[in-house]
Amino acid sequence: DAGITQSPRHKVTETGTPVTLRCHQTENHRYMYWYRQDPGHGLRLIHYSYGVKDTDKGEVSDGYSVSRSKTEDFLLTLESATSSQTSVYFCAISGTELAGNKTDTQYFGPGTRLTVL
Amino acid sequence: GQSLEQPSEVTAVEGAIVQINCTYQTSGFYGLSWYQQHDGGAPTFLSYNALDGLEETGRFSSFLSRSDSYGYLLLQELQMKDSASYFCAVRVINQAGTALIFGKGTTLSVSS
Numbered sequence: 001d002a003g004i005t006q007s008p009r010h011k012v013t014e015t016g017t018p019v020t021l022r023c024h025q026t027e028n029h030r031y032m033y034w035y036r037q038d039p040g041h042g043l044r045l046i047h048y049s050y051g052v053k054d055t056d057k058g059e060v061s062d063g064y065s066v067s068r069s070k071t072e073d074f075l076l077t078l079e080s081a082t083s084s085q086t087s088v089y090f091c092a093i094s095g096t097e098l099a100g101n102k103t104d105t106q107y108f109g110p111g112t113r114l115t116v117l
Numbered sequence: 118g119q120s121l122e123q124p125s126e127v128t129a130v131e132g133a134i135v136q137i138n139c140t141y142q143t144s145g146f147y148g149l150s151w152y153q154q155h156d157g158g159a160p161t162f163l164s165y166n167a168l169d170g171l172e173e174t175g176r177f178s179s180f181l182s183r184s185d186s187y188g189y190l191l192l193q194e195l196q197m198k199d200s201a202s203y204f205c206a207v208r209v210i211n212q213a214g215t216a217l218i219f220g221k222g223t224t225l226s227v228s229s
Contacts, residue, residue, distance in 0.1 A: 033216060042204060042221035043160065058216060090159060105150075106217060108159035 003027055006091050006109040014117050019078040021112050023091030025071075031094045032074040033058075033106065034066060036087040043090065049074055081116045088113050119143045121220035123205055128226045129195050137190045137223045139205035147208040149181050149188045150217065154202045163190070163203075192225070200227045 003026035013019050023032060033048040035058075045058030047066040055066050063085060065077045078085055091109040121141045129135040139149065148167040152160040166172055166181035166188060178191040192199055202224050206217040 035219075040221065043206075043219040045216050045218065048216050059218070105162045105165070106152075106160075108161070110159055 004091065004093055004107055004109040006089075006112050008112060009110065010113045012115045012117065013081055015082055016080050019081050019114065019116075021076045021089055021091075021114070023074045023076070023109055025074075025093045027093060027095065027107075028071060029093040029095035029107075030071075032068065033092040033094075034064070034074070034076045035090045035092065036060065036085075037090060037111075038087050046076065046089075081114075083116050086114060086116045119207060119209060119218045121205055121207060121218065123203075123220040123223045125221070126224045126226070128228065131195055131197060131227060131229050133195050134191065134193050135195060135225065137192075137203050137205075137225070139188045139190075139220055141186050141188075141205070141207050141220075143186075143207050143209070143218075145210055146183065146186075147210055149179070150206045150208070151177075151179055151190045152204045152206060152219070154204065154222070156201070160204060195227045197227050197229065200225060 005024050007022045034046040035043045037043050044060045046060055046064050047058055049055045049068040067075045089112045092106040094106045123139045150165045151163040153163050154160040164172055164179040166179050169181055169183055171178055171180045176193045181188040202222040204219045204222045206219045209216050209218055
């Protein structure tokens, strides 16, 4: 299994408070991703990183920011949490440079269950 | 934009064969992947097709037809442990790098 951890694993917070979720990898992979998973929506990409200090927006980036100051850590911040951000958040990593028919296997962390009251 | 369509639920019995279809619309296509997720767990990679045809990995096979923007995951000799959600995903390439866009998932229930 890829060495990828997420913290915290569970969090309950109140509307309007800031929240930071951490993803930590020991694989030295270049790419890191944050997804949220909600019933009926599958996995939706929030933000991703393609290197230290290099990040880009995904499908559902509004209300979220990210930072990557080290290869191994990718932080997701909810500046002011809302109830609509109650979800399960997954971090994923991949290391493959994409070209031709090379696969892009993503390895997922165990997830963080966030509840915003 | 990108969109993927797959059935929301499929049911089958142990020992049977089941096919989960996925149709996609993308602005650029670089491969179709399949992931499995057991209830409460993390998604795990199953297979990948970049070229037309069938890829076989044990009891699981995945097929791709790029001209039809269509693929499927075939699960044979179903076991109870195959009860899970299955997601198809397409790779998105942009100037910054790459990411996967996932379908909404198909919940497979295997009964005895």
